[in-house]
Amino acid sequence: DSGVTQTPKHLITATGQRVTLRCSPRSGDLSVYWYQQSLDQGLQFLIQYYNGEERAKGNILERFSAQQFPDLHSELNLSSLELGDSALYFCASSLAPASGIYNEQFFGPGTRLTVL
């Protein structure tokens, strides 16, 4: 158990809908990363938050957005869902101090999203 929690574990929804995935980082970790894992694309970095602020963006669609709250949990919002959005969504956390020396990332169990 990495100490990173994600809910829900599974999500089945229809095209055009909107869903919210939730992540709680390990105790003491300030940085949260979101990744998407699909069969054809592998693990792809989406977005990073550090202590409430967006820090880096990857290949995240405009239909997707995220935020990190004062208690450091994070939510990933996916809207206007398409069949191709079906994937495993992982959250990871690290200590990531502001000095720029970052630590290893620990992954949560993931949310499996199925869009029908």
Place this chain on the structure above:
Amino acid sequence: EDKVVQSPLSLVVHEGDTVTLNCSYEVTNFRSLLWYKQEKKAPTFLFMLTSSGIEKKSGRLSSILDKKELFSILNITATQTGDSAVYLCAGGSGNTGKLIFGQGTTLQVKP
């Protein structure tokens, strides 16, 4: 564009064999190289290699980083069936720590 390439993509060995997994990287503002093991669930952290730690060892697993040639290898000695998994290599970029993952190597260890 940042890129991490792993080889081979899949590997089948028998218990007791030694395996070497390869990872080459081209990552902007490279900071570190990480190895993860994924067994149908979340990736679990194995090693992180940086310029201050280019060789790591834990039990039967070891890894080295060659920053000049831009590659890393993961060695597993005396393999066991429990080592069967997908092994992911990732390059860490810049001050943000975002990871660029390779496609993974699927290792199957037969009894």
